Amino acid sequence: METTLSYVIVTPYTIAKSRTGGVVARLLSQTDLDLVGAQMIAPDENFVREYAASLRSQEKRNLSSAGELLASYVERNMAPSGGQRHRFLLLIFQGKNACRKLSDVCGAIYPENHQHVEVESLSGETLRDTYADLIFDTDNPEKVIYFEPAILTPRRQLLADENLALFARYFKDVKNIVSNTYPDSSRIEQTLVILKPDNWNFASSRPGAVIDMFSRTGLRIVGIKVFYFSLAQALDFYGPVEAVLKEKLSPVFEQKAKEVLKREFQLQEGSVNELSEAIGRQCAAEQFCRIVEFMSGRRPLTCPSCETNEPGPVKCMIIIYEGEDAVKKIRDVLGPTDPLKAPGGTVRREFGSNVMVNTAHASDSTESYEREKDIVKVDENTLISIVEEYLQKR
Numbered sequence: 001m002e003t004t005l006s007y008v009i010v011t012p013y014t015i016a017k018s019r020t021g022g023v024v025a026r027l028l029s030q031t032d033l034d035l036v037g038a039q040m041i042a043p044d045e046n047f048v049r050e051y052a053a054s055l056r057s058q059e060k061r062n063l064s065s066a067g068e069l070l071a072s073y074v075e076r077n078m079a080p081s082g083g084q085r086h087r088f089l090l091l092i093f094q095g096k097n098a099c100r101k102l103s104d105v106c107g108a109i110y111p112e113n114h115q116h117v118e119v120e121s122l123s124g125e126t127l128r129d130t131y132a133d134l135i136f137d138t139d140n141p142e143k144v145i146y147f148e149p150a151i152l153t154p155r156r157q158l159l160a161d162e163n164l165a166l167f168a169r170y171f172k173d174v175k176n177i178v179s180n181t182y183p184d185s186s187r188i189e190q191t192l193v194i195l196k197p198d199n200w201n202f203a204s205s206r207p208g209a210v211i212d213m214f215s216r217t218g219l220r221i222v223g224i225k226v227f228y229f230s231l232a233q234a235l236d237f238y239g240p241v242e243a244v245l246k247e248k249l250s251p252v253f254e255q256k257a258k259e260v261l262k263r264e265f266q267l268q269e270g271s272v273n274e275l276s277e278a279i280g281r282q283c284a285a286e287q288f289c290r291i292v293e294f295m296s297g298r299r300p301l302t303c304p305s306c307e308t309n310e311p312g313p314v315k316c317m318i319i320i321y322e323g324e325d326a327v328k329k330i331r332d333v334l335g336p337t338d339p340l341k342a343p344g345g346t347v348r349r350e351f352g353s354n355v356m357v358n359t360a361h362a363s364d365s366t367e368s369y370e371r372e373k374d375i376v377k378v379d380e381n382t383l384i385s386i387v388e389e390y391l392q393k394r
Helices: 012-016 020-029 045-060 067-077 098-106 127-131 157-171 206-217 231-237 239-264 269-296 326-334 347-351 366-375 383-392
Strands: 003-010 034-041 088-096 133-136 144-148 188-195 220-227 316-324 360-362
Touching (some): 003 020, 003 157, 003 383, 012 020, 012 088, 020 098, 020 127, 020 206, 034 383, 067 144, 088 157, 098 127, 098 157, 188 206, 188 366, 206 316, 206 347, 231 366, 239 269, 326 347
Antiparallel strands (some): 003 088, 034 220, 188 316, 220 316
């Protein structure tokens, strides 16, 4: 069975209700698919019109029984209104039989017996069971009076490929950070979060759970992407940490080395001090190398120079949050660097293991954000290039 791409759109309503984390958690944990792309998009009227037409055509070709219902929803809820575009989250998954697996997790639009559904009979087996609403008129069982699908995903690979081609045409040059309007924009901050590689070691709901915890800040996600640090980027990003490690850890390692040297060897005091200082510096440098290797998947001293600027093998996710006091709000939910010292209810206390494997990074100031966003190139997103490469092979 060939490897294919398919997509899930998290609707503007689902995003506004801070359900994004729950949706992502289910998609990641209930399939064996690889999340290869993510982008927050605020579409224009032209895209909405063409996407809706695509959904209608599916019903006309007997490829979907809900084409008109979905098309009408897209036109009403995803097109700009009041001069404001509305965000949706586009997720691209890769794997064997990607379309069917995503469709199974997302669930059907219509329940098996949509004319009469008791509340007690509802379940949360699929994403639409949990987050979607489809209400029919009791006097006219064929008339829908309220519809919110929560997510959109194709049920057949042919449709997935057609829609991916549509996305490639419209979103090739769109900005990775969506714009919003505020009554007083001077109070608005942006901050950067990285979901670290320890979240992606195996199929898990953890990335979604972390996003869900950050959602209680009330901040907006305005940018998101799957990202692989190169060694050069990791060295640059964590460069300021190197001096801190040397300052804080060198004396600790130095003292431990001094105790061992005095206990095991007959050395003069001057020699003990000289050796312990060298060991302290080397151990602190080793800790920095471990952090860089953890984030990039490449070890600084052994990585070939020709691979220094190539994306590494370990996955991260970059998320840009926006709103008032964004830096502080995210840091409060994240918790201190050491998970063992973090208070209950924080991300690092919940999911972190140690000061390095601590689930997530967040900018500690607006100045840090400006520096960090340039290193990880938040304005760039590889999602469409992944789609284009896939379509060229079809």
